[in-house]
Amino acid sequence: MSPQHKFLLDESKLPKAWYNINADLPIPPQPVLHPGTLQPVTPDFLSVLFPMSLILQEISTERWIEIPEPVREIYKLWRPTPLLRAVRLEKALDTPAHIYYKYEGVSPVGSHKPNTAVPQAFYNKEAGTKALTTETGAGQWGAALAMACSFFDIDLEVYMVKVSYQQKPYRRIIMENFGAEVYASPTDRTHAGQAALATDPNNPGSLGLAISEAVEVAATSGGSKKYSLGSVLGHVLLHQSVVGIEALEQMEMAGEYPDFVIGCAGGGSNFAGFAYPFLHQNLTNGKTSKIIAVEPASCPSLTKGTYTFDYGDQAAMAPVVKMHTLGHTFIPPGIHAGGLRYHGMSPSVSALVNHGDIEARAVPQLATFEAALTFMRSEGIIPAPESAHAIRVAIDEALKCKATGEKKVIAFNLSGHGHFDMMAYEAYHHGQLEDYEYPAEAIAEAMTHLPQVAF
Ligand SMILES: Cc1ncc(COP(=O)(O)O)c(C=O)c1O
Helix, strand or coil, rough: CCCEEEEEECCHHCCCCEEEEEHHCCCCCCCCEEECCECCCHHHHCCCCCHHHHHHHHHCCCCCEEECHHHHHHCCCCCCCCCEHHHHHHHHCCCCCCEEEEEEEHHCCCCCCHHHEEEHHHHHHHHCCCCEEEEECCCCCHHHHHHHHHHCCCCCEEEEEEHHHCCCCHHHHHHHHCCCCEEEECCCHHHHHHHHHHHCCCCCCCHHHHHHHHHHHHHHHCCCCCCCCCCCCCHHHHHHHHHHHHHHHHHHHHHHCCCEEEEEEECHHHHHHHHHHHHHHHHHCCCCCCEEEEEEECCCHHHHHHEEEEECCCCCCCCCEEECCCCCCCCCCCCCCCCCCCCCHHHHHHHHHCCCCCCCEEEEEEHHHHHHHHHHHHHHHCCCHHHHHHHHHHHHHHHHHHHHHCCCCEEEEEEEECCHHHHHHHHHHCCCCCCCCEEEEEHHHHHHHCCCCCC
């Protein structure tokens, strides 16, 4: 009998609460520091950028946080998302492993990002926010927040990393369709952008720099604009936990439990959203899944970065947090997985990697695209280049099972589709993609600019 392919939950199974890893962290959380004084921030400082409800979520240690009903209503447009067993991929690899993937590309904009864009817009609306600013890498986050802002009637300004703005014009147009204004970062609209352009007029941009621009605009708006971040922060990871909460239940429907739980990691939000509910089982329920965060070899914050305090953005305006970092001034090579070009990593993911609860792996660009094609030629879905990093490691583990004959269960998060990443695939087909060397010199230079913190 052919194995079951799809594990679907109906709307009544949509989670009612998010899972907060802060309740179960095996190490105490580190302080968040003010970028000027390098002393712990006060909620007042953060409230220039964020509504108080999100700040309180950031520091909450409640294990379960209720999802507001209006957010659940919007989630129902695409949630619960399917969990699939990659039966055809298993056959193509000739592996005894069972491979499952949670597919977040069914959201209206094609990725996991609306899982936090919608609640962030909701809480901002509740607090009276009329306009938001944000950054975006590949455009998935910007598109998600543009949709959420249009639902809640909030204006939006997006600073899009220039290299992606040029490579991915369709995501810009999606944002504009939802009514957002989109700028190629670095721009001459901010001091941070002007300084970057003065040093290098051809600066390709980076997430760290786009964050500086978006933060600067909100912080100097006299209170008329707030700022929204699509990854890294605790409240973002919290909102993404719907992914893993559903997946846990779907694995139960499948009658299996994953030996491997895998996600790609840029700032850490889709990885954590998928993995933390399984990690909860490891930490509190005796389960032993190996939990793996996958990053690009050319921007290897978790595998090659230092676990230390650093600024969240390039211009040193955002709060300073303890994380794996390559140095906030580091500009990663212009790889096509734009959403994975961030110098740092979410503090909780960093702490858990440092503590040994999560394993980190780095994969090169060409092997990642090869894995994406192997996957799509059996499962039919064109993955986002970011998500393909998770596929690479899932396939690697399945091939190890082929060699040993072991029947492991592998689950990964397919964080988005790649329908607007065709230029990347075309470059791959024409042999124009390269495996960048580990940018050791640039990283060593950037590491000389770390803040001198007394903690
Ligand atoms: C499809 C997709 N996956 C993953 C990421 C990486 O972000 P995060 O690590 O926050 O999930 C992005 C970021 O833009 C993305 O668009």
